[in-house]
Structure formats: structure tokens, C-alpha cells
Amino acid sequence: MKLTKTLLASTALTVAAGAVAADGHMANDMTLVSWGGAYQQSQINAYTDPYTEMNPGVTVTWDESSAEAVAKLRAMNEAGNITWDVVDVVAADALRLCDEGLAMEIDPDEHLAPAPDGTSAEDDFGDLLVGDCFIPQIVYSTTFGYRTDMVPEGVEAPNDICDVFDLETYPGMRSLEKRPINNVEWALLCDGVAKEDVYDVLSTEEGQEQALAKLDTIKDSVIWWSAGADTPQLLADGEVFIGSTYNGRLFSAIEEQGQPIGMMWDAQVFDLDGWIIPEGLSDERLARAMDFIYFATDTQRLADQAKWISYGPARASSAPLVGDHADLGIAMAPHMPTDPNNSKNTFLYNYEFWADYRDDIDAKFQSWLAQ
Amino acid sequence: MSDTTESGPMLAADGTPLKQSLARALRRQKMRALLLIAPLLIFIVVTFVIPIVSMLFRSVENQIVSHTLPGTVEVLEEWSGTDGDELPPEIVYQNLYIDLFKAAEAKEHTKLGTRLNYEQTGISSLFRTTGRNLDDMGEEWQDPLEDIDEAFEEADFWYSLMSGTGGEELLEERRNQWAALIDEGMAGDIGFTLSGEIAEMLPWTARAYSDFAIYAAIVDEDVVAEEEPWEAVYAALGMDLRSAETLDAIASYSGAGADPLKAAVANIDQLPTITFKEAFADQDEDWLKLENWQAIKVYSPDYTTGYFLNAIDMEKGIEGIQKRPDNQQIYIMLFQRTLIMSLIITFSCILLGYPVAWLLANLPVRSANVLMILVLLPFWTSLLVRTSAWKVLLQQQGVINEILVWLGFVDDANRLILMNNATGTIIAMTHILLPFMILPLYSVMKTIPPSYLRAAKSLGATNWTAFWRVYFPQSVPGIGAGSILVFILAIGYYITPEIVGGTDGVFISNRIAYHISSSLNWGLAAALGTILLAVVLLLYWLYDRIVGIDNVKLGG
Numbered sequence: 001m002k003l004t005k006t007l008l009a010s011t012a013l014t015v016a017a018g019a020v021a022a023d024g025h026m027a028n029d030m031t032l033v034s035w036g037g038a039y040q041q042s043q044i045n046a047y048t049d050p051y052t053e054m055n056p057g058v059t060v061t062w063d064e065s066s067a068e069a070v071a072k073l074r075a076m077n078e079a080g081n082i083t084w085d086v087v088d089v090v091a092a093d094a095l096r097l098c099d100e101g102l103a104m105e106i107d108p109d110e111h112l113a114p115a116p117d118g119t120s121a122e123d124d125f126g127d128l129l130v131g132d133c134f135i136p137q138i139v140y141s142t143t144f145g146y147r148t149d150m151v152p153e154g155v156e157a158p159n160d161i162c163d164v165f166d167l168e169t170y171p172g173m174r175s176l177e178k179r180p181i182n183n184v185e186w187a188l189l190c191d192g193v194a195k196e197d198v199y200d201v202l203s204t205e206e207g208q209e210q211a212l213a214k215l216d217t218i219k220d221s222v223i224w225w226s227a228g229a230d231t232p233q234l235l236a237d238g239e240v241f242i243g244s245t246y247n248g249r250l251f252s253a254i255e256e257q258g259q260p261i262g263m264m265w266d267a268q269v270f271d272l273d274g275w276i277i278p279e280g281l282s283d284e285r286l287a288r289a290m291d292f293i294y295f296a297t298d299t300q301r302l303a304d305q306a307k308w309i310s311y312g313p314a315r316a317s318s319a320p321l322v323g324d325h326a327d328l329g330i331a332m333a334p335h336m337p338t339d340p341n342n343s344k345n346t347f348l349y350n351y352e353f354w355a356d357y358r359d360d361i362d363a364k365f366q367s368w369l370a371q
Numbered sequence: 372m373s374d375t376t377e378s379g380p381m382l383a384a385d386g387t388p389l390k391q392s393l394a395r396a397l398r399r400q401k402m403r404a405l406l407l408i409a410p411l412l413i414f415i416v417v418t419f420v421i422p423i424v425s426m427l428f429r430s431v432e433n434q435i436v437s438h439t440l441p442g443t444v445e446v447l448e449e450w451s452g453t454d455g456d457e458l459p460p461e462i463v464y465q466n467l468y469i470d471l472f473k474a475a476e477a478k479e480h481t482k483l484g485t486r487l488n489y490e491q492t493g494i495s496s497l498f499r500t501t502g503r504n505l506d507d508m509g510e511e512w513q514d515p516l517e518d519i520d521e522a523f524e525e526a527d528f529w530y531s532l533m534s535g536t537g538g539e540e541l542l543e544e545r546r547n548q549w550a551a552l553i554d555e556g557m558a559g560d561i562g563f564t565l566s567g568e569i570a571e572m573l574p575w576t577a578r579a580y581s582d583f584a585i586y587a588a589i590v591d592e593d594v595v596a597e598e599e600p601w602e603a604v605y606a607a608l609g610m611d612l613r614s615a616e617t618l619d620a621i622a623s624y625s626g627a628g629a630d631p632l633k634a635a636v637a638n639i640d641q642l643p644t645i646t647f648k649e650a651f652a653d654q655d656e657d658w659l660k661l662e663n664w665q666a667i668k669v670y671s672p673d674y675t676t677g678y679f680l681n682a683i684d685m686e687k688g689i690e691g692i693q694k695r696p697d698n699q700q701i702y703i704m705l706f707q708r709t710l711i712m713s714l715i716i717t718f719s720c721i722l723l724g725y726p727v728a729w730l731l732a733n734l735p736v737r738s739a740n741v742l743m744i745l746v747l748l749p750f751w752t753s754l755l756v757r758t759s760a761w762k763v764l765l766q767q768q769g770v771i772n773e774i775l776v777w778l779g780f781v782d783d784a785n786r787l788i789l790m791n792n793a794t795g796t797i798i799a800m801t802h803i804l805l806p807f808m809i810l811p812l813y814s815v816m817k818t819i820p821p822s823y824l825r826a827a828k829s830l831g832a833t834n835w836t837a838f839w840r841v842y843f844p845q846s847v848p849g850i851g852a853g854s855i856l857v858f859i860l861a862i863g864y865y866i867t868p869e870i871v872g873g874t875d876g877v878f879i880s881n882r883i884a885y886h887i888s889s890s891l892n893w894g895l896a897a898a899l900g901t902i903l904l905a906v907v908l909l910l911y912w913l914y915d916r917i918v919g920i921d922n923v924k925l926g927g
Contacts (some may be wrong), residue, residue: 099481356496
């Protein structure tokens, strides 16, 4: 079964390259998988609406399963029935899908559009091409939002990552994600470890203990979240003073809902979100997926998405094209995590490190949480 | 029917013995009954039993190691792994190169990396990065060989060198290994037969070339004779040229391709002298790490108890079973917590549900119906909505705390922490599971004639005695049924603890969900699930022994 799939995929690849221009035998139904909410809406507005306008015969079905995409794709693969055509996942998941042989390898120069000035797709995406299967779409960041009305009197609003660990100056609850990634980095950073040494330290047993010990100092004041919507909700309810979440969620709480929340960009962690194409699609479906990907990841389309959500486009050539928010009319550039004012001190998610250490540190983290 | 005599067995109307005829009739009846339930039976087996069993089976399955690295695993058996810090011998690294090259061609090596990374941190990237550079390692041999004789560049040369008869056994063995590796029958004509003479003279090369030929012909659908072999074949020839026997055999060899081989032997000083152990270490220092090799060795059998051991906070080491480090133990504690909290939830449900069920059973029909709707209404509401509603009620700035602060029972600065802990889980789950207690209780109470209570009282019993000695014993089957329902539902609950449980209110199912959907460690998830299932069955058996399952009633 797997053999035929590999065969199909490799032959389909050659077909697809031609089909992009020829519009020959492409499937007319396409199932896209994304995260739901405002993010998926921005994709509908920027990608699928214009695409279906260009290709009136095509129907797009959305499945809001990105959070479980890796497990579901594995199950589909074992059942030999892949029902998804293009899947939106974070880069770490894309890497794992690639490792598991569940996602197709993509050659950016062959399958993706060059920049308008002729720069090849590979150079345009640059370092953001993580792994062999991942087609980057946006840069988002995990950062902090705080209640502006709960900042103690006479104290400056928090502007340093270590303010999160400073219970004396900034009393109140915090919300952090219920997993070690990002939290342990921040903890080490605020425990005197230099930024460039963080992962070296974290790869040692002592370093992991050091990070957990630092987190221990605020453990009693932390609500642990597992869904991106939790922190904005907790902030809006006044349950926590400061909390980490994705910057786009904070943007909509601040600008769209007018909540008294401020952004703290210090030590924000950049991460990537993008598309993968599952391994094992039929020729026709693959041709359609390739055609869509070629369209949806070009310079203009990526810049368009930023009209609806404050995530930075993954192409260098898209950045200058980022305009105003489609409904609010405010300039989006200052709200991008990649804006120079916001990105004075940043981290980039270390994919290789976490691919190795995720299971190990997670076991320790969960055991520490349960104590 | 020879025994049909006067004194013989009773006969049926058609002359057969009655016993036989009856048995036949009964058998027919049984068959008919079986046929009637067959659709359901087949449905259950196909959609329920088989998937669950196959999922649980993953908790011991471990063929991935021996399928991906068959040669390595075999020679690794010779290596004890416990002699101080002695690394595996060169032959293990040579086998590793051949195995890994093959796996990387089929993109299977990273799967094994992920699998072994569950046991030994760092193997995932070790396999991934090494997998990318196996070509370069092979070119170390390919380039000088091609410099020595241009024939080595030609597909033709290799094909005629390796072709012949007598090597069928080896070729078949390699084919089976491929089939195991990529889960696929690799049957079919590959347009190549291995020479037995070469297989004996150049054993490594023969293996590497067979691997290449099978893959090229069946997966890539190429013509073997026209394809330049993989870099691994050159490296394998390099391995062969290090054996004195091979050198002797080449000296007296005169078959196809003899000249380039002899040229290679003559210029052997141009070939790299680096061992494969060193070559691997150049790619990644971690190949010299003892722990990595021990992990591969410990997890090389086809079936492993490793997942089950992990599920009870133990692990399999090179020297046997040991406890996991203290800072990684979590599952035993979670199992205990799940059981204890499920019991607490069951008891809370009994306490709260019993009076309601009693009211339902004893109120006049009109008001009982209204009450019934009140019981059922939340039952019909979405689980997520109910849990989220509890969130609104229980949080520190939530309805309950606001009211208590307003009434002055609680100080504004010290609001009660009612959720994101075990309390939250117990409150929310008790409410959610309450109907499962009330309904069986109600249906049992409905059948208890009210006249019994009146009779008891008229015979002089106090209210309490009448209830405790007469009414309560008759309602026990309802409590039993309700308890089993609530307890078994609670023990596997996932979504409510996830939302309101915080850190000390989560159950074992939350970890199972994590391993299924996030860490992809399905083996461990299956082991945890199997243990959970076993615990439930054990408790059910205990319940049957102590209370008796006959005493459980779901209805009148």
C-alpha cells in the first residue's frame, strides 16, 4: 500500500509541475485544514476567496483540525485513506510529519512562486524554510499581554520578560502554557543565563532543573493554559494580571474588543505556521493542492493575509506590501511581531532542540507540575 | 438407524431417535438465533473489538527497530553493552551504514529516530542529521574508486560484475528485509540475479548492491542495469577490500569486472583508511555515546515491555528493569488520583442524587414531571457548554466568588480558588454525571411500593428506622447501578478535567490524549489505556464478588 502511495506521489509530482500551468486534470474539491477562528477567516479572505473566484468550479471544504493534525494524518495514513489536501500546521509539527513520512517533500523553487522582482522562492523565504516539507506562511509570536488597569500604582508597566517572575513588583496571577516549550527558556533567561547559552544549558540535566526551580518561584501564582484563547479570556475576566499567548489573539482582544490590555514584546518567541501537503494524494488532488499552494503563498497573497490578522508574512518580499487592517483601518505594520520596535529582543523557536528534548523535558515538566 | 429396535430409544415421527431429532431442532434454533444477531455481532467485532485490540497491541509492538536496522540488530547481539564503556565493534558500524543508507533512501530512518527518542533523548536528530549525510560518507570511497578506474562510474560494469547465479538466497533475504522495512510486498521481477561467487568474495558489496537493485527495480521502477548504484555500494566495496580473504579471492578472480577490481586492490592506498566508527563520529559525536547504543540494543526485540514499564514509572535499562528518575515519575500518581477522584465523584453523586431520585419517585406525577425535566435539561446540553458554564461560575472573579464577597462571607483579597484544581474537577464532574446516578435510582425507587414504608411505620418504626431498615435496602440495586455507571464514566473522563482541572485536577486520560495527539507516542498511550481498562475490569470483578452484579438494576 505504501509502495503504491510512494509511486503515486512521485509520478504525481512530475504531473503536478506541468499541471500548474496546463490546468489539466485537477480535482475540483479540496479540503483545507486550519485552526478555525479569526486565523482561518483571514485565510479564507486572503487565499481561498480569490482562488475560488479565479477557479469557479472549485469547492473548498474547511476542517478545523490543525491542533490534532499530526495524529489524524498518521491515523489516515495507516487506514490508507487521506481525506485532506492541504494542511496548516506549525513548523514543529511539519517537521514531525516530514520525519514520519506523512508529509510530502517540497522543492520551493520548483513548486512555489518567485518574488515579483524575480528572487527565487527559496531565497525569499530564507531561513524560514524549516525541514523539507514545510511551506511557511506566517511568523507569529508567543508573547505576553497584561492588564493595564492592574499595574500597581507608581510602578512602570511591565516591559521586561523577568517582570513575569517578579511577584513583588507585579503581584497577581500569571497564565503560562501547560508545556515546557518557551517557559523554560524564559525561566533560564531570568535566572541569569545569557540568551545564546540558553539551549546549551537546557540540554543538561542541571539546566533543566534550574529552569524548573525558577518556574517554581511563581508556580503558585500560575494558571496553566492549553488553548490559545485561554489567556485573552483570563485577561478579559481579570483572572490574571499577565499571561502568554499568541500575539494575534492579543491584537484582537486589544484592538477589536477594546480590552484594557497592553502588549509586552520582550523576549517574544517567534514561531512559524504554514502548509504541508500530505503524502499519498491521488494525481488529480495533488495537482489541485499544488496549484492552490502556488497561488496562496505568493508575495501578494501573504501580504493580504496581514489585512485581517496581525501575523507577519513569511516572505521577505511581502513585508513592504503590508497595509491597513481591512475593517479597523489601522496600520498593521506596528502590530506585527517582526516590526523593529517589537522585535528588539526575540527568540526563534529552536526546532532541532525541541525535536530531541521534547519528550524528556516534557516528562520532567509534567512531573514537576503534578508535585 | 440400525438401533431402532423395540427397546431402543424413543423415536420421533420421522423415525430418527428423539434425542437426535431434538438436538437437531435445537441446533437449528441456535443457528437461527445466531444468524439474527450476526449483523450486530459482526458490526461490533469489526468496528469495536478489532480496532481496540489492534490499538492496545501497539503497547508491546516494537518491530520498527529490527525492521529498520536488521543487520545492526543482529550483530549488536554479540555486544553486551555492559562492559564498562566499551563501544560496539566496527562491524556494528558497518552494518549500521548499510542499514541506515537503505532506510534513508526509503525515508524510514526518521521514524525510527522518533521511536528511539522516546527512550533516549537526542536520537531523533542523530538519525535525521546522519541520514542527510550518508551520501557524502559513501562518496569518500566512490571518488577514489572512480579515479582508480573509470569503470566504477558505469552502471554496466556494476551490473555485469554482480550478475550471475547462485546468490538467490541472499537476494531473497534482502528482499524480505525491504518488505519488512516499507510494509509492502516487494515481489516481482527485478531483472537482476546475484552471482554466488561474488556474494562470497564481496559479501558487503553483494548486500548493498542487492538492496539497491531491489529498490531501483520495484520502487523506482528503473532498469537495474542502467542505473549507477548508490554510494553505499562503493562504501561496501571499501569494507570488502579491508578483508584479507577478499583480497586473496580477487587475486585469483577472473570473471566479469576482474580488471577494475584488481586495479582497486593495486591502488588500495588511495582508498580512505577511516573506520566506519570514525566516519559516523565525524558526522555526529553522539554515535560514540554509549547510552544511544544501549537504547538501540535494549529496544531491538520485536516485542517489548518497555511501554508498559514506562506506564508505571519504570524503564528498561541495559542492566534490567529500573525505576525512572524521581523527577520523571508521574503515571502511578495519576492513576491513583484518577481512582480516588472518581470515587469521590461517585460518592458525591450518591449524596446529591439520592434525595432527588426519592423526590422524583414520590412526588405527585405533575410536579415529578417538572422535576424530571429539570434533571434531564442539563443532560441534553452540550458537555462543553456545561463545563464552560462552570468555568464562569467558579473562577475567582466568577459568579460564586462575587456573591460570596458581596455577602461578606469571603474577603475580596482572598477569594476562593474553586477551579484549576481538583475541587473544580470534582464539582463540575459531579454535576455532569449526576443524571447517570439519578435515573437508575429513580427507576428502582419507582418500584418500591410506598405501602412498605407505611406498614413499617404502623408497626412502630420511627421515620429513620423505616427508611434505613425498609426503604434503603430496597434501593441499593439502584445505587449499585448508578455507581458503576458514574464511576466507569468518570475514570475515563477527559474534557472536563482538561478545562477546569488545572494541574492537580487532571486525570490519566489527559496524559493518554497528550500521547495520542501531541507526542505521538502511541505505544505508551496504548499501554496506559490497557492498564486503565484492566483496572476497570478488576474493579468490576471486585464489585461482583462483594456486592454481586445480580443486585444491580437499571430498571424495575
